[in-house]
Amino acid sequence: VDLDLGNDRGANVVDVALYLVGILGLAASLTIIWLSMRAVLDIGGYCAEGGPYEIAHHCPDGVGLLLTLSIFAGLGCAGLMAWKGAVLGAPYDGLIGLAWPALFISLGFNFLQFAFFPSGETGIEIGFLIPGILFVIMGAAPLVAFLPGGRRSKATSDTPLLDMAAATEQRNEHRQIQEQRSHLLSDMLQEAEHRSSEQTTSEPTSLDAENADLVGELERLSALYRAGSLNFDEFQRAKQALIDKANK
């Protein structure tokens, strides 16, 4: 089922344009963060600028400023994308969720690459390996939940509309049974009243006993039906037979 509610919510071309600007800015920010991190890893994984201390590892030119700016720009663009995504509706509102795996898996890849192939050294750099594994796990975990066969798809059906239709049908069936029961009850009451009024007009003594029998039988029948021992048709037939017998 292809539902696109964007137009119903009054989304217009400006919302679409700002949403795309958000995506563009977020992609640019993630790219700058990724490249800046690689530049720092290239010189050993840490650097410093400014302050009163003698600095052993200066940062690559411009990286400090770029990294700082791109983090804030990325947050701003993610906010814009989430805001306009909410205006556009599904599936555009959920796309912002991919920013998390994109950030952590790409940075985790950097850590792992420099862990296994450290610049100017041989062997495995444990200091990069651990954060690399952690970043990849952090980035991939939400993705796994959305994969087919993941937690989300197990928790809910792939065909929610069909489920809703089935539930509605079930509700209708239940309502019909309730209506049948109430009709049945009112039939029985009417019959009982009818019998008792007939009884008062003629032959009170013998009909009293007959009527009491009929009501008693009907009550027992009703109890059997309520307990589930009889289905609706069986109950109706039995009730009719009792009434017919009493009328003879």
Added chain:
Amino acid sequence: MGVPSRSVMTVLILAAALLGVAAGYWIFVALT
């Protein structure tokens, strides 16, 4: 004018993401 169709939006989103990566690379190379 409302929201474009699903397929047009998919193309626009992919284009924006690719353009963003290119812009980010260009900014990084230009400023470092």
